[in-house]
Amino acid sequence: MARVPRVTTATGLGDQAARGAGVTLGAQLLRAGLQVVALVVLARLLEPRDFGLVAMVTAVIGVAEVLRDFGLSSAAIAARDVTRAERDNLFWVNTGLGLACGVLATAATPLVVALYDEPRLATVVPVLAAVFLVSGANTQYRADLSRRLRFRALAVADIASQVLAMGVAIGLALAGAGLWAVVGQQVTAATVLLLVNVVSARWLPGRYRRDVPLRRFFRFGGALLGTQSISYLTKNVDNVALGAVWGASVLGVYSRAYQLLMMPLNQVNAPLTRVALPVLSRVRDDGPTYRRYLSRAQLVGCYVTATGFAVGAGLAEPLVALLFGPRWSAVAPVFAVLALGGIFRAVSQLAYWMYLSQDLTGAQLKQFLVTRPLMVLVIVAGTPWGAVGVAAGHSIAYALYWVASLWHVGKVSGVDTGPLLRNATRVLLTVSAPCGVLALAATWLPVPAAVQVVVGLLAAAAWLGLLVAVVPAVRADAVTVRSFALRAAGRRRAA
Template identity: 55%
Template sequence: MGDPDTGSPSLGRAAASGAGITLVSQGLRFVLQIIALVVLSRLLTPSDFGLVAMVTAILGVAEIIRDFGLSSAAIQAKELSDGERTNLFWANLGIGTACAAVAAACSPLIAAIYSRPELTGVTLALSWLFVVSGANTQFRAELSRSLRFRALAVTDVGAQALGIGAGILSAVLGFGFWSIVIQQIVFVVATCAINVVSCRWRPGWPHRGISLRRFFKFGAGLLGMQVMGYATNNVDTVALGSVWGAGPVGLYSRGYQLLMVPLSQVSNALLRVVLPVLSRVQDDDETYLRYVRRAQLLCCYGFGLSFAVAAGLSGPLVAVLFGAAWSGVAPIFALLAIGGIFRGLAQTTYWITLSKGLTGSQLRFYLLARPFMIISILAGLPWGAVGVAAGHSFAFMVEWAASLWWMGRSAGIDYRPLLRRALRSVLLVCVPAGLIALAGSMLPVPAVLRLVLGALAAAGYVVGLAVVSSTERADLRLMADFVQRATGRGRP
């Protein structure tokens, strides 16, 4: 009997097992990154973080170009020959090498933009990593396509631990902002090395007679989406650095990283499991929609509820993690976390776009939506990091609603049930839980106790809602079933 969500017993078991392994590994990475946030924030200054963030905000676009959407194209393809894999490897390596050369050549320009000469050395130290990442791209894609989630988990956790260890050791030894650079170098090199060792496939010499046209067609649309998305996500850092300097950028980058650590870890984990499965059942409309609805449920409770509560608890959360010297991060993070609710919900439309191969349509949407979002973010610049954070969250709230409508139009899916379900979760579950957490966090007790009491109060509200609402009870049962299946305790 086939799996009700995937249509295939083996695929259902692979998805459940992969979800469990991936979520555990991403949970470990989350813990490691929180440790790095806490420890490095106590060893380095806001200016140290701000200096490196100003460079990576610009160089990050080259990392997107280096991939060119070819990793997702390889995963999404129903069939992939060895010759195509080989040519994709050489394509990514060539693009990565070109990105490294351009980044190195632009190092004086980057230093001039911010009027900080030391950024020339930082840019040169990071630029050669594009070659390493280019070599790694198809090894990682092959592991993902083969559903080798355990190998990917080893890479993620191992490379993360090595990078963080190197960064903390460097900070203890007094390397200052170079500690963050060293952390990134060790992480990228270790990721590539472990993936190469884990992957059974090896590339040969390029094949002239094998075309990559279909992959570049898919990748070009995805590349455009990612570049537009990256510009939206990083224009805040570049603008703050140019106008307000390294200190405010350091505070903003801590708040932004506190948002993105759980968001990126969980979304990447789910993408790695969801994309191969959705791609394989994309022609079975009934099964596909059933899986999409459950995926959105995960986003509503996993992202929406978590970020709403985190926004309410921003004060004691920042105090416990970073200390009193970083109190300026709290209002920035609270505003960013509100936007994180909608960034999390938007993951569902992103999964549909990739699995249906609709990157061209989504790029057209980005060309309309992202300029509006950039303007919204920059509108807050006169009010510093807090104003930029407010503009950031407003932009992503509007973009989520518009993207859901656009996705439904492009994919031929009725978006209205998805919109209604998401709004119900936001208004009935997320917003009240966040406000209750905020009330609990304002009690006149130490920060740790305020954090615990606020979280317990929010949890109590959710449990109470489930008691009186049959819809919420049904949703929680689906969540529990997913967790059981992901950890191997439920039915295959």
């Protein structure tokens, strides 16, 4: 049976991974920039209530997005090989799941309206439910492009969808469409993403074949579905709690802060997962190489993503003032607290990659069944204190989860994660935290917000430069991160 072409493991696999990460992260930076523009413009054209109403819907029916994937995208990416017939069958399964999820979400419209006591949601839910069918059809196209390490094609799709979705959203907002500008943005992004990926992949699915089993994909994806569903609950219980208790306006403020957090996090974690998962899966039997790749990935996450969130937390007030304007000042303290949790969400991604690349989704599910309910309790406990209280619960929960997940994945995989935990802690305490404190100190200066941001960034950069100059361990880390960056740009090959 014909097999889908794949890139074989070779000595240059590390360079392929680095270049793939470079292309992907470069595109994601551009995409993030476009999202910032859309976020800023829409925040000045719409009211907090408009964002809050859409957040109410997505927090409840968004779980269908997890169900329509069923873990099959990651199963296809992590598989050692996928036949063409298996790929076709997977396409039809994901498309069927997307259709079923759309129908179920539409049928649940009265329940969503009753939960929040918001009659306006009756027209919003069916429109957003249609996105599940489009995303279901797109699932295996993205998986196939990831398997073949075609990161440029994925980047083109991401950017094109973002540009067009932003244009539609801003146009609708200027026309006075209110919350429909946000709805239109989501529908447009999903549709364009599918169309561009179909063109890039250059294949159309054949008929479904009953004689081609998919058991191995469902075995992998079924366990992953459980973890993703529980993860979704953890990530969205804050929106549901705030919406039900405090209403659309408070949720609108929280959702802007949360989106400001997730925008950089998604632009880094999702594309890095597309690069890391196929690469780590191929070297998982080579212990030294596997550990080396994990260590490098962690350094990039600590020095870039985690430190960025620490600085963002310190500069929350002037950043929000510059981006959203004075009427959104309530977003600043919420974002500052959420960004602290973002530090731990960034570094905990490593454990997620280890579970998937080692084919330990079942073990991950068992871990989730213990840790995630506790996280939900911690997050919900902050509800009486409004958006800031929920944000605090969120950050505390993810800090505890980072330690627990890294310990557990090391235990079940046999990989010694002690050095990873110690190195990450060292970087967070000596680099990320001081950079965040220096950024915060810059906000105490009696100067305009833009100047505070510049001074804060320069102070953080100066501290990092000082550490590189005087601390050998940090200097060695900087060499590793710089080497990764050069390889990402295709300017140096692995040793």
